[in-house]
Amino acid sequence: MDEPVTLITGTRIGIGRHLADHYLRLGHRVVGCSRKPVDWTHEGYKHYGADVADEKAVKAMFSEIRRTHGRLDHLINNAGIASMNHSLLTPTSTVNAILTTNVVGTFLLSREAAKLMKQKRYGRIVNFSSVAVPLKLAGEAAYVASKSAVVALTHVLARELSEFGITVNCVGPGPLATNLIRSVPRQKIDRVLEQQAIPRMGTFDDVANTVDFFLRPESGFVTGQTIYLGGV
Amino acid sequence: MEQTQLEARPDVPQHDVKQVIELIIDNVNQLKDTQGLKAPAQLDSATTLFGGDGFLDSMALVTLVVAVEQAIEEKFGTSVSLADPGAMSQEHSPYRTIGALADYAVQRLRAG
Numbered sequence: 001m002d003e004p005v006t007l008i009t010g011t012r013i014g015i016g017r018h019l020a021d022h023y024l025r026l027g028h029r030v031v032g033c034s035r036k037p038v039d040w041t042h043e044g045y046k047h048y049g050a051d052v053a054d055e056k057a058v059k060a061m062f063s064e065i066r067r068t069h070g071r072l073d074h075l076i077n078n079a080g081i082a083s084m085n086h087s088l089l090t091p092t093s094t095v096n097a098i099l100t101t102n103v104v105g106t107f108l109l110s111r112e113a114a115k116l117m118k119q120k121r122y123g124r125i126v127n128f129s130s131v132a133v134p135l136k137l138a139g140e141a142a143y144v145a146s147k148s149a150v151v152a153l154t155h156v157l158a159r160e161l162s163e164f165g166i167t168v169n170c171v172g173p174g175p176l177a178t179n180l181i182r183s184v185p186r187q188k189i190d191r192v193l194e195q196q197a198i199p200r201m202g203t204f205d206d207v208a209n210t211v212d213f214f215l216r217p218e219s220g221f222v223t224g225q226t227i228y229l230g231g232v
Numbered sequence: 233m234e235q236t237q238l239e240a241r242p243d244v245p246q247h248d249v250k251q252v253i254e255l256i257i258d259n260v261n262q263l264k265d266t267q268g269l270k271a272p273a274q275l276d277s278a279t280t281l282f283g284g285d286g287f288l289d290s291m292a293l294v295t296l297v298v299a300v301e302q303a304i305e306e307k308f309g310t311s312v313s314l315a316d317p318g319a320m321s322q323e324h325s326p327y328r329t330i331g332a333l334a335d336y337a338v339q340r341l342r343a344g
Contacts, residue, residue: 066302111315
């Protein structure tokens, strides 16, 4: 079998960038996207400047993937944004932006990926939620709502896409050293960590390991599941 | 590594509904051959696809619509989405007949 084709959203920085490196090292043909250009390069990596919620740009990207590779094996819906703020201080523009990127983006990418994957009757979709959902973190109402929606999408897509040989699962990391939490006070991070069974910050490799499991061909009977890291 | 900034497509030329009808019929016939779809021997724009006495169940409808989207992209070089919120309603569904689906596809092509 040819090297798998893996699409990862939000590859400019953070988890997405790490996952792109990880799957390139494993020999995958990696396609990535982000709103802003990436400042790194790698042989075998193709980048698109596309907002995950921009239907035209996303469809154009998938057209190119179909023309170039004729298939897609894996989709990792990593792109996401957060805003830590009390609900009474959160403008609706922020709520809309979070829901658009995190929920609409995940939906749109999954829809287009499934169309391509169903041709080969094989596919793996991995979504990103957060421990903020089961922990019901105060100060993150819009973010938690969006990441709860991602879990719900995972459940329903798993059922709708199973007959095409596509699994849909979800990983929910805890705090990691990424831009997403750079402005969160240390005290708040510590309070989250205290609620985990294993009270430490997560690492990129912890996330990659979980995604690896969902992507394995042998994981074809695992679908509709969410794994929260750190024992939440 | 290459980077591509994707832009909206230029104006799409006018397309003939007849061409799209033929394309839909081709795809129905392909699904008959490859997936054992049970469809009438004679297919034309008035043939009911979905709802009423249509021959597609909801999963076959999904498969046909996705196949038609891809065939349109291959033929016209333009990516269209034939997703529609009225899909499952009987009266105004763009999926009720081959002709309705062709009209809808051409409308989407023209909208770019």
